[in-house]
Amino acid sequence: MGLLGLLAATLIASVSLGAVTVPVDVVWTAVAGHLGVPGVHSDPISDQIVWTVRVPRALLGALVGAGLAISGVVIQAVVRNPLGDPYLIGIMPGASLGAVSVIVLGASAVGGVGLSGAAFAGAMLAFAVVFLLGRHNGQWPPARLVLAGVAVGYLISSVTFFLQTIATPNQVQRVLFWSLGSVAGASWEDLVTLSVVVLAGSLFLALNGSRLNALSADTELTATLGINVARFQLLLMLVVALVTGSIVAVAGGIGFVGLVIPHIARLLVGADHRRVLTISLLLGAVFLPLADIAARLLRAPAELPIGVITAAVGAPFFLWLLVAGSGRRTRTRVTRQGRSPRAIEPAPPPRWAQGRSARHCTAVLRGQDLPRRRGLRGGER
Template sequence: MTTTPTRADATARRSGGPPFASPRRFAALLGGLASALLVVVVLAVAVGAVPIAPGTVLEVVAHHLGRSGGVPDPVDDRIIWTARLPRAVLAVVVGAGLAVSGAVIQAVVRNPLGDPYLIGVVPGAGLGAVSVIVLGASATAGLSLSAAAFAGALVAFAATFLLGRQHGHWPPARLVLAGVAVGYLVSAVTYFLQTIATPNQVTRVLFWSLGSVSGARWEQLPLPAAVVLAATAGLLSQGRRLNALATGVEMAGALGIAVGRFQFGLMLVVALMTGTLVAVSGGILFVGLVVPHVARLLVGADHRRMLPCAVLLGAVFLPLADLLARTVRAPVELPIGIVTAALGAPFFLWLLRRGTR
């Protein structure tokens, strides 16, 4: 059965606009991405050193959810439920959270290169984690690696916002410069710690800095999942105001938005969410930078549509990247940041070439 194109679809095609900007196509895109997410999660659990049939994956999950009376094979059950599924779920959560964080940061700083690195959150988390790895927990008042990474992220965020503040709000250019300065300063300390680290510690630092979800456990998932769910729901509700902010501080103020308070609230939510995610997965590159641009290409710059698209794209992209990271050189596992950077850099070169044309 064929459907009749709507007037919005026809207008979008004639104007050369985003292919999924119309309401009908946007709804179809979200449905397609949600279906792709289910397929990707099953694929990420089924593929590995021990291949498992997708049907078995679904049976094990149904058994643990109380939807099936059959008892799965103990080996399959352990591989799926204990090892692979928590890893896939954490990748979904981290991908979605980093994607929406990047989209919001790009709107606040009005810079297409905006991502969690730009406001110092990821470098700060790296300093906290490296301090624990190299100097031990005593150097961070007894904090664990994840807790130290979270604390470092918030301290760096606070420094960026204190330096970037001017007359009660945060001009985009000043905020970017403050974030870059804080990031370089924090990174300098991190690099110094690496020079006094042992070879084994350097390996741990490198793997953490490039990110991994290999250590995922069910007991670790509730906190990041709850933070991402709550933060994303709050950010999605601000789509109209984000549109106004993206047009400029003056325009947003003219529309009655308390710009300084709104900027601070947005970035605080983003910093808390990103700090939580980096604490459990390390510094995964390019997700918050690339995914929002893909979403804009598909649905346009309207944040009411771009943010939901970015969330689903990030949730699909990172499990796929993790699958490549653990299979491309099996049995050796690559840090996931290598894969995301290898995929993200060519995309930006394509964007540059497209913009030149």
């Protein structure tokens, strides 16, 4: 309930704050008038700002954040890599190539589709190539899938960089702004289309949290539960590709959300995916509108790309994880209660092992006898 309340407050703040601040009571009047509340009449100018521009933008930001966050959880579980995100399986680089092709070469060069259509097609094509290359013996081993994603991502990025070298300065500016992401151009049409994809995909992923626990732990364990591992992996990643591809097509290449939010969720509720998926979805829906508010206010009346804010928050967070985790071993317990990860300090060696070599201690534990060494007291070995 706390996260739901925080989400509601964030959405209200996102509608109210900006280059022009709209009072909360005016926001309520404009929204209530469109929802059919009797006796409420909004001002036409406020109605234009609130209902036509800011409400779709706030809701789109929440959808984008939720979709990227829950997709990041699934990718990290499937590839068993804490750095897993849509970049890792080629979706972001593929979408960037499609969008840059339209910006630099024109829509006619990519079959007459628009910017969003080209970005979605590029994302799906890159995803298909990664999964074809990552397949081995009818399955998708995590290490092979990661290597395929990295290789395809670098190859696609090289083509994207080449297109930028032949672009005009105005086109380069458009490419840069798109690649860092924004929800400034939100419309009700985009919101309706994206909401169907994100909500349906998120519901499917959330319902498979227990299976995802088994898959992230061990492939053989998943098979013993009667789950077709290869089919389940493919289905999960196909849903993730559809969700993230649709998001990138509408909002551009927003980074770090799918990478950072899953780790924050695990710190809060543990490693049980039945909880992590839901909490990540809510955290993402809160985080991205907050980042959008910062992008609007820091250079008002101009706007920063939202990816600048997410990177500025995400990079220090990972540095904090690195510093906080140094010098100790972290053990994550996946239990039915979903306990939090516990940091366990290494215990000091027993008295009999102090000052002894690793070979000596191993032999003692195995019950073997070692020849006495010069200088040891009787009975010590």
